[in-house]
Amino acid sequence: MRPTPRFIAVWRFGVVAMAIIAATQFAIDAFHAPESLRTGTTGGSLFDGLILRERGPTTFVVAALPTGSPLIAAGVAAGDHLRFDEPVGRWYATRVGERVTLTAIRGGESRRIDVVPVARDAPPYSVANYLMDGLGRLLTIAIAAWIGWRRPDVAAFRWLTVSGLFVACAFPFSAPSPAHIGWLDFVSSVAQELSLAAMVLFAINYPDDRPVGWRAVLKRWYPWYFGVVAAITVYYYAQLYRGYFEPLAGAVFRIDAIALPALFLVTIVLAWREARGDARIRMQWILASLGTIVAAALLGNVNATAGSPMPAELAAVILNAAILVGIVVFVYAVMRHRIFDFGLAVNRTLVFTIVGAILLAAFQAANRFVTVFLHFDDELKTLLLTAILAAAVYLSFTSLKKVVERFVDRLLFSRWAEREDDLRRFVAEAKHARDPDALSTLTIAALDRFTDGAGAALYRRDDQGSHRRLHATLADAPEAFGPDDAVVLAMHAHRKACRPRERAPTSPADLAVPMSRRTDLEGFVLLGPRRDGEPYRADQVEQIEAAMHEIGLDFHTLRVDRLEDAVADLRRTADTLRAQLETAMALSRRS
Numbered sequence: 001m002r003p004t005p006r007f008i009a010v011w012r013f014g015v016v017a018m019a020i021i022a023a024t025q026f027a028i029d030a031f032h033a034p035e036s037l038r039t040g041t042t043g044g045s046l047f048d049g050l051i052l053r054e055r056g057p058t059t060f061v062v063a064a065l066p067t068g069s070p071l072i073a074a075g076v077a078a079g080d081h082l083r084f085d086e087p088v089g090r091w092y093a094t095r096v097g098e099r100v101t102l103t104a105i106r107g108g109e110s111r112r113i114d115v116v117p118v119a120r121d122a123p124p125y126s127v128a129n130y131l132m133d134g135l136g137r138l139l140t141i142a143i144a145a146w147i148g149w150r151r152p153d154v155a156a157f158r159w160l161t162v163s164g165l166f167v168a169c170a171f172p173f174s175a176p177s178p179a180h181i182g183w184l185d186f187v188s189s190v191a192q193e194l195s196l197a198a199m200v201l202f203a204i205n206y207p208d209d210r211p212v213g214w215r216a217v218l219k220r221w222y223p224w225y226f227g228v229v230a231a232i233t234v235y236y237y238a239q240l241y242r243g244y245f246e247p248l249a250g251a252v253f254r255i256d257a258i259a260l261p262a263l264f265l266v267t268i269v270l271a272w273r274e275a276r277g278d279a280r281i282r283m284q285w286i287l288a289s290l291g292t293i294v295a296a297a298l299l300g301n302v303n304a305t306a307g308s309p310m311p312a313e314l315a316a317v318i319l320n321a322a323i324l325v326g327i328v329v330f331v332y333a334v335m336r337h338r339i340f341d342f343g344l345a346v347n348r349t350l351v352f353t354i355v356g357a358i359l360l361a362a363f364q365a366a367n368r369f370v371t372v373f374l375h376f377d378d379e380l381k382t383l384l385l386t387a388i389l390a391a392a393v394y395l396s397f398t399s400l401k402k403v404v405e406r407f408v409d410r411l412l413f414s415r416w417a418e419r420e421d422d423l424r425r426f427v428a429e430a431k432h433a434r435d436p437d438a439l440s441t442l443t444i445a446a447l448d449r450f451t452d453g454a455g456a457a458l459y460r461r462d463d464q465g466s467h468r469r470l471h472a473t474l475a476d477a478p479e480a481f482g483p484d485d486a487v488v489l490a491m492h493a494h495r496k497a498c499r500p501r502e503r504a505p506t507s508p509a510d511l512a513v514p515m516s517r518r519t520d521l522e523g524f525v526l527l528g529p530r531r532d533g534e535p536y537r538a539d540q541v542e543q544i545e546a547a548m549h550e551i552g553l554d555f556h557t558l559r560v561d562r563l564e565d566a567v568a569d570l571r572r573t574a575d576t577l578r579a580q581l582e583t584a585m586a587l588s589r590r591s
Helices: 005-037 126-150 155-168 182-205 214-240 247-274 278-305 312-336 343-373 379-412 414-430 436-450 486-494 538-590
Strands: 048-051 060-064 081-084 100-106 109-115 456-461 467-472 511-517 520-527
Touching: 005 126, 005 155, 005 182, 126 155, 126 312, 155 182, 182 214, 182 247, 182 278, 214 247, 247 278, 278 312, 343 379, 414 436, 414 538, 436 456, 436 467, 436 520, 436 538, 467 520, 486 511, 486 520, 511 538, 520 538
Parallel strands: none
Antiparallel strands: 048 060, 060 081, 081 100, 100 109, 456 467, 456 520, 511 520
């Protein structure tokens, strides 16, 4: 069932809102990261230890005290329990000189202590970890928001968007306590916990929301589990941000940390095994990209669950590198190999981004050059020069845009560009065709090349006003269409392509494109559904419409030529008969 316009509007609002939240948390983290990574400004860890897995106020068990920890001077020892005054203060970054208040518990006695963290060296690989994580988050926010905006009609894409935005909405660990925004941190914590669960829903539904076999069973029951986990997650973090720990929910999270990545990998492998042709190739790219990301997350969770046999800092740099590689491969696969076909949107976004960057850089460079070397002191002359530079930038836009379009098409859209060029070449060559049947056959072959074998059927109007099929590679294409058929009337009225299935749900065609001349419908072509299951893009429809308009004119020209030949034959016949009549009349007069 296709989503309603209202649903799409609400969905896009949600995508934008979640992207803004993720970007805000990233900005908070990025603003404070340089200080956190600089030696001498950030306080070291007060203690090593894990949360006490008992229901009640959030409490940590001290496993060891690092050398120089101020807790040593405060009389805290291994085995003591600690509670922070701030419910999630354990996860805030501390600064040298900043006071931290805790409650220390030993046996049945408790006491409040104030400590001031001492400076520490940056952990190993911290800069590399932060840069890789930051770049990965930026790419994830951009690609997830873009997919969510472009494809709200397919559940698989919606869940991929949710998962991407959730995983990019990370807690800003580099920020000190005053920089944290409580409700944003709560949203980030819930989102991070549910990101893998949402990724499983993508694997279940991709590519067409119609899974079979085991995935169909999961599609029926897994959303219920997701809903339960979502409710548990919201409750758990609502309690945690109030300073209260729920051990049962924590146990669910520890199980999910292993089970959900494994379930995703199994489900996506099943989807790959079910796929055929181009769909199977797309699934291979998804396995290579998203599979790498989820496998890295699984290994990290296993390492943490096993007590970190691999040092946490080393594990983090390896896993961040693997995840970043997976994200880059995913972006490359989307743009270069069309695992999700957003061709026109990607093309235009890249073109205008590159053109804008070049023009902005050129304007700034020229302005800087003039400012440094020409030294205009007159404000009026400076304004005039700025206006001249702006006009030059504006006038160069069209020429630069054409150059960048060719570059982008050849680099990332080569198959698309090759098919467009092939169709344009055919339209130019078709003007020299002399036989309508040959032109019909060649047109169908050209459309099959352009649509990658979707199937096509060509119809021409006969003397009774009906449209009869001349040639077809589209299975089950009708022999003829009457003058009052809904598809024919739609093309008559609007003189543009239409979707036959909107008027006749059983139609084998996904697109009908007219061959119009003024107000006459000379003929039309039917195109079958694309082999990847996606609808025809707006730019594809536009190009097919332009090509069929030219082909329609070629058919009209051939008809006119045929009529002219017929008229010439009739004139010759009339001249011959006239000459014979004159000869007969002359002979009769002599006799």
